[in-house]
Amino acid sequence: MSDISEERIRVFTDAVKRYFSQTAGEAVEIDTAFLAEDGNPVYYDYTGLISISGGFRGCVYFSAPRVLLRHLLVAHGEADHREENLLDLVGEVANNFSGNAREHFGPAFAISPPVAVKGRPDRLKSDGFRRRPFVISVTWKAYTAAIAVCVEGAAQA
Amino acid sequence: MKKEKRSSPDAPAARGGWSRYRTIVISVGLFLVFDLGVLILNFTLSSQIEADAVAVNLAGRQRMLSQRTVKTLLLTQDAWRNELDTKPPLEELKLTVLLFDSTLHAFDRGGQVTGADGKPAMLAAAQPGSGREAVTQGLALWVPYKQLIDTAILEDGLDGVALGQAVDYGRANNLALLKLMNDLTVALEKGAAARAEDLRLIQVGGISLALINFVIILFHFIRKLGESDRHIEAARRETVEILDTVNEGLFLLGPDGRIGGQLSASLPRILRRAVKPGDDFFALLKDMVSESTLRTARGYVELLFAGRVKENLVGDLNPLNRLEIQVESATGSGRETRYLDFQINRVLADGMISHLLVTVSDITDMVQLQEALEAAKHRAGSEVGLLMSALSVHPAELAGFLHKTEAELLRINEQLKQKHAGPVQHQQTVQGVFRSIHAIKGEAAALGLESVELLAHDFEQTLSTLRERNSIAGDDMLSLPVHLNRLFEHLSLMKGIVDRVAGLQGAMVGAGQPGDAGESLARDLQKLADRIAQVQQKHVRVEAELGEFARLPEAARSVLKDVAIQLVRNAVYHGIEPPNDRVHAAKPEHGSIRVALHPSGTGMFEFIVRDDGRGLQPQRIREALIASGRYRLEDVSALDERTVVMKIFEPGFSTASGDADRDAGRGVGLDVVKERLAGLRAQLKVATQPGRFTEFRIQLAA
């Protein structure tokens, strides 16, 4: 059974929480956690994504609206809000996914470098993912962003 | 343990070198002073004694010279009178007089004389009490004597008269002179002997002092050494004691990669292998870790020894924290997995990294606890064997259940998805989800779908824990979709099985007649009642009158089915008494539950669930209300019985005591019944008589 435990989901939510509290001084709040609809992933303007293979295959991404990222840049003290920097920022968050994932899942998992994209991430179009990705909706300063954990395929006999 | 450790083998050393070495420095200084003093005195006295010896020697020669003077004087006179050659005796006389005269004057004023060996020798003036008197008197005799001799010896011959006078003088004074020279010698000898005695005394004294000093030094050092030995021994004992008692494996790792001389007693137990001082640490690790981890560990240890890197800034890179190893199990039966944690810290001695202190702890229990929790969560959803239960359910019914349940799960997901404005809304969501899941569990139990029931039960447990919290944060909600996902996946698995089974059944002509909805419900309810009764050790019969059930619309059937399941469950659990109690109360051993559906007037139906059990007991309900903590004693006391009874429809109400099992005691059930019936716009009435019965009557439109 391609089951993903709460603990593993926490690896990623903790990565995001840690990132926000350490860099922006204000934690993100987990608002809701649910299963996304079939083939209809939740995403916002910018998305940072890593792929995982090994004990299970899938991807984890952090997706946030432009306004949240701009606000986060302000918190970083960065005045330059060019697209490049917004992508850089979601990439950094995803980079922390891979850091934490490596630490928790051990060397049996291959973890891709983070990819940052604008708009709907190509990877999400593939229908190889499990039908209902876990979506954790988080709020930060009244903005909403999402962490999604997609586990590929159903690996049972 | 983050900070570097400093070794302190001997505490007194830290208090500064001076106090520790003062005694020895003083002792050695004294020793040198004594020795030097003795040496200087020795040297002075020795040269004095040497001078004394010369003086004594020369004084002795004066005795001899006084006699030779007389003798050669006589020989010269004799030769002169007999007109023999006077030269040889005269020469000897001249020499003797010269020698005697210069020596006597040297004794008088000090000066250089010709020594016995013909070489010049220095003489000090004779001191009073030590020959001075003899010298003075000697001079008084000698000066006229020498004048007479000098007068007698002419340039080219001898003066006979003067010679005769000299001989006469000589004869007259010779003995006196000899005596004086003898006195001189004796006096000088005495002085020399006294000085030699002094020297011996000084030498003995000096050596004695040096010896005493030496003994003091020796004594002092033996004491110090003993003290230091005692310190070292105490420190060693302390170390051994620590090493014997600590739970962690402790050892020092040398730069050569070898384990140091002392290690804690628990180390071999933790590593599960023999370890002795001098063992190669990496060889030890080699059996425990992968090639790459070993390499990283080697690199990490080398880095710490290299000293360049900052210890506080590299701790994250230690590859040996939370190390998974395979070892022979303690019972000797096969292998088992243990988790070890190696902390590695520098040990500084004199500012240099002398060793690394390695602290090994067995964190297996901690890790296993985490994993057990994980596994428990997993198991509930993963036991495929449970799927077999699906095969015993009528396929059409199963399909209906799956369809309905999936729709319900989607509804739950929608609830989860709603944006939450805080703990209150989380609380409401949890309540809502709880009711849905509880209903699913009830239905799964009724159908005998244990796998679904278990997953739902698991989910319910989580929700129940959350419900008990005062405040629910978004964080706590994370586990909900995980459970939901498990149910989803499980249902899709079952769907696959249903499809296959349906295909199979289609192929088997006339195999089994699908029963009508009423019979099916009656069967489910009996099954449910039997199952719970078995656990509760009660006897129950379900009397179903459900012939009209198929006439109801699908929506009403679905609700009534849920309601019936809930009420029958409650009836068996709470209503029906144990067989003994029933016999005492003059009732049949078998409890009976009547489930009936009858038309009641135009387009109306009445659905009845009635048990002949102990009835609702207001006192127990009151107690339960107080025990729930939601009501105070005075509030509950103020309520009339009717109001109290109606409290059983409040969310979270339960009279079941002890641990929740899956059939009752969760405090959900009747509120679900009420809610679902409200959706049908049905009316619910309760009638009860203590010790006799409980009856639920539901009026609904067809």
Add this chain to the structure above:
Amino acid sequence: MSGAIVKNDMKLMIVDDSNIIRGRIARVVETGKIPDVSVVGMARNGSEALRLCQERQPDLVTMDLTMPEMDGIVCTEGLVQIKPDVRILVVSALRDKATALEALQKGALGFVCKPFTDDQLAGALNELMERQT
């Protein structure tokens, strides 16, 4: 900082492919959490860092590990050759201990895990300079 004090600044070069991280480290330094350090250069990748090092002669370097063109390990090795007394702090998400360790073997002195708080970074840089924090 008072102008009257004679400055004996340590020169810091920041090597990271992320604009934001570069900006962040620079700000931590400039807000005075780390006295007497000034940022003399920022590089987006290893080769840029090597060029900049020759020109600016930094005393301290913060080094990301995963960068395009030339990664942090090769860059660390190069920097130490150019300026043997340079003090390098690896600042990276903990992806692989062996990789980070390699950077330390090549001459880096410490490691800070991303993400970091301002205080963590300041503490690490101060420690790198053997200052009491």
